[in-house]
Amino acid sequence: MKAIDVFEEIYWSLSANKVRSFLTILGIVIGIGSVISMVAIGQGAKSNIEDSIASAGSNLIIISPGAQRGVGMNVSAGRGSAQTLLQTDADEISKSVSLIKSVAPELSRRYQVTAKGKNTNTQVIGTVPAYMDVRKVEISNGNFISASQVSSFDKVAVIGPTTRDDLFGVDFQAIGQAIKINGIQFKIVGITTAKGGSGFSSPDTNIYIPLSTAQRYLAGDKYLSTISVEATDQDSMAAVQDQITSLLLMRHKISDPLQADFTVMNQADIVATASSITDTFTMLLAAIAGISLLVGGIGIMNMMLTTVTERTREIGLRKAIGADRRDISAQFLLEAVTLTFAGGIFGVMLGWVLAKLIAQFSGLTTQISFSSVLLAFGVSALIGIVFGYYPASRAAKLNPIEALRYE
Numbered sequence: 137m138k139a140i141d142v143f144e145e146i147y148w149s150l151s152a153n154k155v156r157s158f159l160t161i162l163g164i165v166i167g168i169g170s171v172i173s174m175v176a177i178g179q180g181a182k183s184n185i186e187d188s189i190a191s192a193g194s195n196l197i198i199i200s201p202g203a204q205r206g207v208g209m210n211v212s213a214g215r216g217s218a219q220t221l222l223q224t225d226a227d228e229i230s231k232s233v234s235l236i237k238s239v240a241p242e243l244s245r246r247y248q249v250t251a252k253g254k255n256t257n258t259q260v261i262g263t264v265p266a267y268m269d270v271r272k273v274e275i276s277n278g279n280f281i282s283a284s285q286v287s288s289f290d291k292v293a294v295i296g297p298t299t300r301d302d303l304f305g306v307d308f309q310a311i312g313q314a315i316k317i318n319g320i321q322f323k324i325v326g327i328t329t330a331k332g333g334s335g336f337s338s339p340d341t342n343i344y345i346p347l348s349t350a351q352r353y354l355a356g357d358k359y360l361s362t363i364s365v366e367a368t369d370q371d372s373m374a375a376v377q378d379q380i381t382s383l384l385l386m387r388h389k390i391s392d393p394l395q396a397d398f399t400v401m402n403q404a405d406i407v408a409t410a411s412s413i414t415d416t417f418t419m420l421l422a423a424i425a426g427i428s429l430l431v432g433g434i435g436i437m438n439m440m441l442t443t444v445t446e447r448t449r450e451i452g453l454r455k456a457i458g459a460d461r462r463d464i465s466a467q468f469l470l471e472a473v474t475l476t477f478a479g480g481i482f483g484v485m486l487g488w489v490l491a492k493l494i495a496q497f498s499g500l501t502t503q504i505s506f507s508s509v510l511l512a513f514g515v516s517a518l519i520g521i522v523f524g525y526y527p528a529s530r531a532a533k534l535n536p537i538e539a540l541r542y543e
Contacts, residue, residue: 146471149443160439161479163432164519168483168512170425173490175508178418180501185410195237195370196270197377198406199229199363199384200399219359220397223347225387226363233365233379235372240267240364243350249343251303251315258299260317260343262350270366273344278311278326286346291353293317294326298340317343320353373402429515432479433523440472440527444534451534465532472524473517480516484509 150157201220226241242263249256267273268280278294285292293315300310310324322345331339351358367376377400384398385391401409444451451464491502
C-alpha cells in the first residue's frame, strides 16, 4: 500500500467519527498541556531563585548555624534553626580572616507587621550597616541602618517596596511612618530599591532593623541566624571558606570537622542546592501532570480497540485481497500516532497559554523551555506507539475468513 493511500485511509477513518476522535485527542491535549505548564512553573521558580541568590551580592559566603550529620550519627539542629553562632564569632571573623571586604551578621525571622489597619507577614532582618554592601541592598528613599542606631537599640526600620505597597499603598511616601512588628512600634527611615522577584523569597518584601533591637525586643536572645561574608574576589573564595571553617572550629572547640555545628557555603553551593530542590519540585509537578497523559493513552487504546471491532469486516476484506499483517498493523498504529501527534501540537499550545495565564494572574514566574516542548512531542508519539500497538497487533492477527463472517 502506498504511503499516500495509508494517510488518506487514516483521514477518512478518524473523520468518520469526529466526536470520538476529538474527545480522544482532548485527553492527550490536556495531558501535554498540564505537563508543559507544570514544568514551566518549576523552571520559572528555579530561575527566580537563582536570580534572587545572584542579586544578594557577589563573592558571597554564607555561614549558618547547625549542620546535618552523617548516616548513623546524631543529628544536630537543622541548618539555620540551631543557636550556635554569636556576635563574637562575626567579630572574630572580621578581625582574623584575611581576603574579605565586609562581614554582616543577621538575625532573621518572619513576623506579623501592621500599619494603618493593614497587615502582612514578612521576613524581618536584624542586621548591621555592612549588610548593605555585602548583600548589595540599595536605598531608593531615606537611609539604611546606621552604626549609632545599632548601638542605641533604636526601633527604626527600612522596608522593601512590596511591603510598603502592601501596608500603605503603591508608591506611598512612607518615610517617618510607624509600623508595628510583632506588636512593637518602629519608625520607617528608608525604602529599598526594587529588585524584582515574587513570593516569600523576594528581597522587596524584607524589613531591615538594627541587629541589637531584633535580639533584645523581638527574638529575646543573642544568637545569630546567619553571618554573611564578602570575599575580595572570586579567586579568594575557597581560601576564605577554609579560614572561616578553621576559625569557627577552634572557637567552638570542635576537633572533628564532621562534627561542626555550623555550615559554610558560597554562592555556587547555594545555587546548586536551590537548583536541586527546584528540579525535584519540577519533576514532582511533571509526574503529577503526567498521570493525565496516562489516562489519555488509555483513551487512545480504548478508541483503537473499538475501531478494530467496528472495522472487522473491512480488515477481513483487505486481507482477502492481499494485505498482509504488516500493512494492517501499520495502518492502525499510524492512526494512533496521528491522534497523539495532533494532541501534542494542541497540547503545546494549551501549555503555553496556561503558563502565560498562571504568570499573569498568580504572580508566579513561569519559563517554557524548548526541551520541554520537544519532550512533549516525544512523549505524545511514544504514547501513540505504546497504546496503539496492542490494538494494531490485534487487528493484524484477525483471521480473514472469520473477519468476513463478523456481523
